Amino acid sequence: MAASDALPVVDLAPFFTEDVKGGTAGATEAVRQACQTHGFFRAVNHGVPIDLMARALELSAAFFALPDRRRPRETVEECYSKFTELGLLIQKILNECMGLPPGLLKDYNDDLMIVRRYLPATEEESTGFSTHEDASCITLICQDDVGGLEVLKDGHWVPAEPGGGSIIVNIGDVIKVLSNSKLKSATHQVVSKAAHRHSLSFFSNPHGDRWVEPLPEFLYKEYQGLLVRNKTHPPARHEDVVNITRYAI
Numbered sequence: 001m002a003a004s005d006a007l008p009v010v011d012l013a014p015f016f017t018e019d020v021k022g023g024t025a026g027a028t029e030a031v032r033q034a035c036q037t038h039g040f041f042r043a044v045n046h047g048v049p050i051d052l053m054a055r056a057l058e059l060s061a062a063f064f065a066l067p068d069r070r071r072p073r074e075t076v077e078e079c080y081s082k083f084t085e086l087g088l089l090i091q092k093i094l095n096e097c098m099g100l101p102p103g104l105l106k107d108y109n110d111d112l113m114i115v116r117r118y119l120p121a122t123e124e125e126s127t128g129f130s131t132h133e134d135a136s137c138i139t140l141i142c143q144d145d146v147g148g149l150e151v152l153k154d155g156h157w158v159p160a161e162p163g164g165g166s167i168i169v170n171i172g173d174v175i176k177v178l179s180n181s182k183l184k185s186a187t188h189q190v191v192s193k194a195a196h197r198h199s200l201s202f203f204s205n206p207h208g209d210r211w212v213e214p215l216p217e218f219l220y221k222e223y224q225g226l227l228v229r230n231k232t233h234p235p236a237r238h239e240d241v242v243n244i245t246r247y248a249i
């Protein structure tokens with residue numbers, strides 16, 4: 001893997017300090033770039049305490065092994081609430097990247113966190129989680145040191161290496177559709193390794209019955225013109241008909 005293939009790293013520190021040098025603008029631009037090229041990025045200085053994530057992963061391992069599930073539950077809930085805060089920050093940044101009114105993405109969201117344990121690879125089975133795209137708005141992934149998450153970029157699998165307390169962030173289908181595919185919902189998978197693997201996946205999802213379609217800001221000007229015209233002057237010619245495909249999650 002060439003160094004340039006590694007997941008882009010975005011430092012969110014400027015969002016947690018006084019923004020004297022316009023650092024938030026730089027970080028916002030880095031998010032925009034990453035979402036266009038990879039659909040994934042690695043967030044560092046994200047405001048979720050690293051020891052809290054480590055404890056949550058440890059306790060998630062204990063959760064699958066121990067009869068007393070109360071303590072793991074409390075830590076995982078604390079982690080959930082920190083991820084909720086980070087999710088809101090990432091949505092704010094994406095709102096800005098997409099030039100949308102503040103708070104718009106918040107309307108689309110219903111949060112969910114899944115605690116997973118992956119079994120070690122066997123001779124017959126090495127797929128931990130088969131290839132897919134997330135239906136979410138955004139996904140945050142916190143993983144232990146085992147590794148195995150991979151992202152498809154230009155036909156190659158790029159490992160989303162664990163480490164350094166970073167959180168892997170990816171764009172799901174909702175943002176892809178809202179942005180008319182300007183931002184990418186990348187295909188990814190988890191390949192099983194020799195050891196058990198634990199991860200926490202936090203999803204900001206659209207509410208269950210919500211339909212999603214490209215926002216007008218992302219439709220081509222000619223399309224917008226035709227759409228407006230079609231409302232008052234139903235098209236006579238076949239080629240003037242504009243169909244926007246609705247997308248059900």
Ligand SMILES: O=C(O)CCC(=O)C(=O)O
Pocket residue numbers: 114116129134139141143149188189190199200201
């Ligand atoms: O466990 C992981 O690292 C990622 C899982 C995943 O892709 C998902 O939950 O959608």
Ligand SMILES: [Fe+2]
Pocket residue numbers: 132133134139188
């Ligand atoms: Fe996924």
